[in-house]
Amino acid sequence: MEPDKRANILYAAGQVFARRGFKKAPIDEIARVAGVAKGTIYLAVSSKEELYERAVALALEVWLAANHLPASAETDLGPLLGALLTDEVASAADHPLVAALLTGQVAAALPGWEDPIEALRRRARANVLELLRRGARSGRLRRDLDLEEVAVLLQDLEAATLLFHSRGEALEDAHFHRWDTAVSALVEGLDAARDAESAF
Incomplete structure (x- = not known):
């Protein structure tokens, strides 16, 4: 099948899955x-499950591109990381399949697809992990951190926030303040200066 036709099918699938969910689409x-x-459709994929997984993967790439990193991280890591996390959570409202991936709905819909779904979740952490690696290379992060684990923790924070706001409450006012406080506390804990302070 021609790539353009396959992409069109995946885009259409993404629209329908986002509106109806996996089972009802x-x-x-x-x-x-x-x-x-x-x-x-079945010339492009072998099953409805594969169609859903690929539609989620396409939506994920669009979401990652919309939250791209600056070419360099000359600004302090903390503000950059905080802004990235906030942008990712806010923009997930416009990408329902990404929100479904982060909050576990995709995994629930596709039992037996654990490996592909985990690969998608790792891919979803790409921007955050890259920013953490930049911070480590520049000496701005604590040396004792497992960056992969930190990225997972931050992704879990994003998922928890998406679940909390799935009740239709906007990410603003008191709720935004809670999010901002949580992000600030976590980001400050990554700072290399705190690692130096703990040595005394």
Whole structure:
């Protein structure tokens, strides 16, 4: 199948899955939105499960690109990391499949797909992990940190925030203040200066 046609099918699938969820999204509707016959869907993927996984992967790449990192991290790491985490959580509202991935809904919908889903979750941490690595290379992060584990912790914080705000409450006012406080506390704890202070 031509790449453009496959991409069109995945984009259409993403729209329908985002609106209806995995179980309630009919292949017929996805085919209609994509402007192809139902059988054409199965030339692109082998199953509805694979279609969902690939649609999530496509949405994830769009989300990562929308929250891209600056070319260099000359600014203090703390503000950059705090801004990135805030932007990722806020923009997840516009990317329902990414929110579903981060909050475990994709995993719940696809039992037996643990490895591909974990790969997607690792990919979702790409920007945060890259920023942490920059901070480590520049000496701005504590030397005793496992950066992979820190990235997982920060992703869990994003997921918890998305779940909290799934009730329709905006990320603002008192709720935003809680988020900002949590991010600030975590980011400050990563600072290399604190590592130096603990040596005395």
